[in-house]
Amino acid sequence: KQGKEKPQTKDQADFSITRETAAGDVTVLVVDVTSGDPLDVSDRLKQKHAPAVVIVGRQENGAAQILINMDRSLEGRGVHAGDVIRDAAALLGGKGGGRPTMARAGGKDAARLPAALALAERTILDKLG
Secondary structure, three states: OOOOOOOOHHHHOEEEEEEEEEEOOEEEEEEEEEEOOHHHHHHHHHHHOOOEEEEEEEEEOOEEEEEEEEOHHHOOOOOOHHHHHHHHHHHOOOEEEEOOOEEEEEEOOHHHHHHHHHHHHHHHHHHHO
């Protein structure tokens, strides 16, 4: 019996950029991931669109996940991913947190994911604006 090979997320990821907004020199992306690793997807998009903030949403089994991944160069600009994600997580009926440049959250209310993504995006754009 052979062991299962771990899928290559670069080839397996399925995602779409739902919004792309410029905040001065920073690109803010809102991304819907349907399969693959949200962190891997956000890392690749962050590098491709640098300097960038990538806000990723994913629904799975009725629950929702949200992830914010920011370019390190934005650390001193008043945006803390962990703070932003906590407010977004509350909309999902969950909790979250993280570092200044990367944070994750999850919640049980997947129907509220679009509102949580919009809140995170609006907060980040306001702070970068």
